[in-house]
Amino acid sequence: MGGRPVRLVLAAGTTRTARIDGISAAGADPDLTVHTPSADAEILTYGRIALSPVVPVSPGGCPTPAVISRAVRELVGFETTVVDAGLAKPTGAPTVDLGADPGADVRREAPVPAAEDLLAAARRFGRALPDDRLLLAETIPGGTTTALGVLTALGERERVSSSLPENPMALKREVVAEALDASDLRPGDAAGDPAAAIRAAGDPVLATVAGLALGALDGGAEVVLAGGTQLLAAAALVRHAGADDPLSLATTSFLADDPNAAVRETAADLDVAVAATDPGFDGSDHPGMAAYVRGEAKEGVGAGGALALAEEAGVGGAALRDRIASVYDRLLGGSGPEAGSTATGGAFGGTE
Amino acid sequence: MGGRPVRLVLAAGTTRTARIDGISAAGADPDLTVHTPSADAEILTYGRIALSPVVPVSPGGCPTPAVISRAVRELVGFETTVVDAGLAKPTGAPTVDLGADPGADVRREAPVPAAEDLLAAARRFGRALPDDRLLLAETIPGGTTTALGVLTALGERERVSSSLPENPMALKREVVAEALDASDLRPGDAAGDPAAAIRAAGDPVLATVAGLALGALDGGAEVVLAGGTQLLAAAALVRHAGADDPLSLATTSFLADDPNAAVRETAADLDVAVAATDPGFDGSDHPGMAAYVRGEAKEGVGAGGALALAEEAGVGGAALRDRIASVYDRLLGGSGPEAGSTATGGAFGGTE
Numbered sequence: 001m002g003g004r005p006v007r008l009v010l011a012a013g014t015t016r017t018a019r020i021d022g023i024s025a026a027g028a029d030p031d032l033t034v035h036t037p038s039a040d041a042e043i044l045t046y047g048r049i050a051l052s053p054v055v056p057v058s059p060g061g062c063p064t065p066a067v068i069s070r071a072v073r074e075l076v077g078f079e080t081t082v083v084d085a086g087l088a089k090p091t092g093a094p095t096v097d098l099g100a101d102p103g104a105d106v107r108r109e110a111p112v113p114a115a116e117d118l119l120a121a122a123r124r125f126g127r128a129l130p131d132d133r134l135l136l137a138e139t140i141p142g143g144t145t146t147a148l149g150v151l152t153a154l155g156e157r158e159r160v161s162s163s164l165p166e167n168p169m170a171l172k173r174e175v176v177a178e179a180l181d182a183s184d185l186r187p188g189d190a191a192g193d194p195a196a197a198i199r200a201a202g203d204p205v206l207a208t209v210a211g212l213a214l215g216a217l218d219g220g221a222e223v224v225l226a227g228g229t230q231l232l233a234a235a236a237l238v239r240h241a242g243a244d245d246p247l248s249l250a251t252t253s254f255l256a257d258d259p260n261a262a263v264r265e266t267a268a269d270l271d272v273a274v275a276a277t278d279p280g281f282d283g284s285d286h287p288g289m290a291a292y293v294r295g296e297a298k299e300g301v302g303a304g305g306a307l308a309l310a311e312e313a314g315v316g317g318a319a320l321r322d323r324i325a326s327v328y329d330r331l332l333g334g335s336g337p338e339a340g341s342t343a344t345g346g347a348f349g350g351t352e
Numbered sequence: 353m354g355g356r357p358v359r360l361v362l363a364a365g366t367t368r369t370a371r372i373d374g375i376s377a378a379g380a381d382p383d384l385t386v387h388t389p390s391a392d393a394e395i396l397t398y399g400r401i402a403l404s405p406v407v408p409v410s411p412g413g414c415p416t417p418a419v420i421s422r423a424v425r426e427l428v429g430f431e432t433t434v435v436d437a438g439l440a441k442p443t444g445a446p447t448v449d450l451g452a453d454p455g456a457d458v459r460r461e462a463p464v465p466a467a468e469d470l471l472a473a474a475r476r477f478g479r480a481l482p483d484d485r486l487l488l489a490e491t492i493p494g495g496t497t498t499a500l501g502v503l504t505a506l507g508e509r510e511r512v513s514s515s516l517p518e519n520p521m522a523l524k525r526e527v528v529a530e531a532l533d534a535s536d537l538r539p540g541d542a543a544g545d546p547a548a549a550i551r552a553a554g555d556p557v558l559a560t561v562a563g564l565a566l567g568a569l570d571g572g573a574e575v576v577l578a579g580g581t582q583l584l585a586a587a588a589l590v591r592h593a594g595a596d597d598p599l600s601l602a603t604t605s606f607l608a609d610d611p612n613a614a615v616r617e618t619a620a621d622l623d624v625a626v627a628a629t630d631p632g633f634d635g636s637d638h639p640g641m642a643a644y645v646r647g648e649a650k651e652g653v654g655a656g657g658a659l660a661l662a663e664e665a666g667v668g669g670a671a672l673r674d675r676i677a678s679v680y681d682r683l684l685g686g687s688g689p690e691a692g693s694t695a696t697g698g699a700f701g702g703t704e
Binding site: 046047050081082083090097128130 | 435
């Protein structure tokens with residue numbers, strides 16, 4: 001990715017779609033999951049939670065991938081900017097306000113009624129950023145279902161990943177079918193009209209990431225999509241907006257190796273170059289790393305992009321894993337700003 | 353100030369008091385001045401404006417002191433966090449939302465009706481920040497008048513600085529007298545009640561800075577007030593809230609040497625240690641530095657604190673002045689993100 005200055009822009013938001021039973025992190029309490037993007041923004045920014053009630057951890061014990069991105073940031077020092085892409089809970093992290101609201105359940109008509117305005121606002125902001133290279137990332141529980149919704153509405157390959165070891169793909173397809181029905185759309189009907197696809201079956205994070213990418217490309221910056229299938233859905237939106245500039249996806253090996261996700265196939269469809277980084281967690285008995293090897297979380301909060309930056313900076317795997325363990329211990333070792341509130345086992349972190 | 357990790361927290365807000373004729377940057381168009389804090393946040397964060405229409409520059413050609421703070425940040429690399437302390441215009445900088453609204457004209461009753469809630473929210477956030485040392489800074493046009501209001505309501509020394517070479521002190525006193533009248537207060541009536549002083553005669557930035565300081569002190573962090581007489585008004589609020597922890601003021605020599613400001617006397621009243629840094633602009637013919645020597649701007653956006661960090665890091669005066677010139681040229685040389693909108697000579701930058 002070259003050695004030029006880089007900024008990771010995190011679009012953090014919510015969709016009520018995440019509250020559908022079985023869609024996101026089965027077993028997690030949706031009343032806590034809705035805090036996950038707000039907490040992820042704090043962890044990326046400060047290396048700990050600030051105003052959020054819990055550190056996002058899956059029922060299986062997998063901490064949010066924000067831990068990985070933060071660890072790399074502490075080693076490499078890249079800049080970060082969080083965009084409020086429809087947060088539903090307060091965050092102590094500074095966020096850019098582009099007017100996004102939380103997304104509604106995609107089974108209703110027009111879950112993102114202001115998709116077009118949000119795309120335009122994010123595009124304007126993406127163009128205004130000063131950087132040569134932007135890494136775009138996401139945190140939104142339920143986001144792979146809305147990604148599937150957008151891919152389907154655009155007529156692209158209908159494959160997405162999951163933060164769960166077992167991907168509830170049949171349920172996601174059913175939800176997406178209801179979403180399209182509610183807007184009188186058939187698969188492919190929104191081809192060439194990204195705002196229509198988001199409006200009917202997407203979420204505010206997809207609108208924000210796609211708009212940021214379009215604006216950054218307008219301004220001549222290099223765009224790296226740091227994530228998995230949600231970022232590929234954003235790439236599809238960029239392509240359907242008519243932009244044919246080079247795009248690359250920087251993801252984790254966990255996501256790239258997931259046969260359900262079909263990352264390389266979808267990326268090839270969309271002319272997106274794929275780079276997958278393996279953080280070398282195999283054989284680790286650390287609870288913050290072993291869960292990834294078991295297939296949990298996989299990606300999110302720009303983890304794959306951050307890992308690529310670590311590799312580019314020559315940070316060795318051992319140093320990286322040490323720092324991940326240290327961020328994990330800081331977050332989950334009870335040394336939070338409000339010790340009593342740094343509960344574990346709360347909301348789920350991986351949002352892919 | 354020691355060599356430990358530090359974060360500069362900028363409270364950026366507005367008060368309608370700035371629209372009173374002659375109060376802030378005589379001659380500047382108040383329709384542009386209201387953008388100044390939003391633009392300052394962008395300059396500190398990105399080194400250029402993003403969504404703001406103009407770079408804040410005084411009628412006398414003095415650029416916002418955000419240029420100084422940003423230049424030091426580019427050399428030294430400290431973290432920054434912007435808190436929305438009542439912005440009235442959009443900003444492309446990420447901001448922490450503590451629920452602040454723009455302040456009303458202090459001549460009305462209760463210009464900051466939610467002073468108590470804002471103090472509490474800022475205190476909670478200040479305590480949640482992870483840093484060992486916080487530099488607290490401000491940007492709010494008209495802020496020295498509201499600082500005078502708070503000092504008067506608390507019964508402290510009634511002296512403040514000005515961003516103008518000629519301080520309109522008589523006008524400020526008149527405005528403050530009207531402010532206290534409107535709330536049926538006499539000077540000193542709010543002693544021991546910081547929320548009452550802010551509510552009747554202050555602004556949302558003072559509430560935010562005082563709350564942040566109290567929270568940081570609660571959490572055991574070192575607090576450096578990075579600014580001039582507005583930061584001393586915040587110190588007075590902290591003292592009247594009952595906190596007797598050590599506090600220091602890091603300011604510019606321009607501000608410390610201003611006899612009208614009585615910085616050392618007020619600081620002594622409040623048991624605040626003063627460190628003033630001289631950036632060595634004397635003899636410079638650069639338009640971004642010569643104006644300071646003529647007595648414009650003086651301080652703001654944490655410039656004095658940033659200069660202290662530069663000194664602490666061993667950055668030489670020549671390197672500093674080169675970088676200030678380079679940030680200035682980047683901002684005002686027409687190379688903004690939207691070339692046509694990077695107008696010069698717009699709103700005024702110095703807010704002290």
